[in-house]
Amino acid sequence: MLSLLKKPLFNRGKPADPTGSHLQRLAIYEQELGEREYTFSDASDRRIDVHAFGRDFVPDCEEGSDEGYVLLTNGMSEHRMAVPDQAEAKVRAELMWYVREATPEVSATLRWLATVPLLDSTWFGFGHRVPMPEPPMPDTDFKTFLFLTPVITPDQRIAEQLSIAGDAIEILTVNLISDREYGLIKNEGIGAFLDLLDENDYPPIFDPSRKSYV
Incomplete structure (x- = not known):
């Protein structure tokens, strides 16, 4: 599965094609996050660019x-996800990941995740x-x-402003968890895991050396 990750094109400061809805979303991103430092551009027909914004x-x-x-x-978010009618979830989303370094490899992983709902006719939600x-x-x-939702105020405001074709757009934050943490969520629900995050002062920036909380 990991072989599906493709090396992205890399641009400093410029998106591949600053037109239409991509440009509109980028303007909202920059309004809340400041000017982007990099854009990892997607040359495929799906065109899922990844923007990198520096933050303290x-x-x-x-x-x-x-x-x-x-x-x-x-x-x-250009593509509606296959959300079941009975589910209370948004049909469009963009993904956000807090990382120490904005590398092409991390960008490729994030872009691949963003294509999964389209390729597998599935959906992502909180x-x-x-x-x-x-x-x-x-x-x-x-x-x-x-996938969780942002707790940092500027990131929450981005989601409040995004829409396309009458659909609201969800911002989902990307997190990596251990097998034991995964088991806890399956057995006791997401609330129990969120309590653990609070108890352990879960760092916002992805830390590959983080120890499992379970």
Whole structure:
């Protein structure tokens, strides 16, 4: 499955084709996140670009710094997901990942995730998991992606402003969890795992060396 990840094109500062809905979404992103530092452009027909925004994750009211990047897809929401009629979920989404370094490899992983609902006729929403046969990132044993929603105010505001063809767009944050954490969610529900995140001061930036909380 990991062989499906393709090397993206890399541009500093410019999207591949700054027109239409891609440009509209990018304007909202930059309004809340500031000017992007990089764009990993997608040359495929699906065109899911990945923008990288630098951020210091330490709140202004606190001392110190914790610098990283907000990676955000642009184009996943062009396609409606196959959300069942009985599900209370948005039919369009974009993915967000907080990382230490904005590398082409991480971007390719995020873009691949964004194509899964289209390729497999499925859907992503809050609390959904995507288990992988092996760790998708180096230096980590975690194999399961978990989608949550942003808790940082500017990121929440992005979702509030996004829509296409009358559909609201969900922003889902990407997280990697251990097999034991995955088992906890399946057995006790997402709420039990969220409590663990609070208890362990879960870092916003993806940490491949994080120890399992279960």
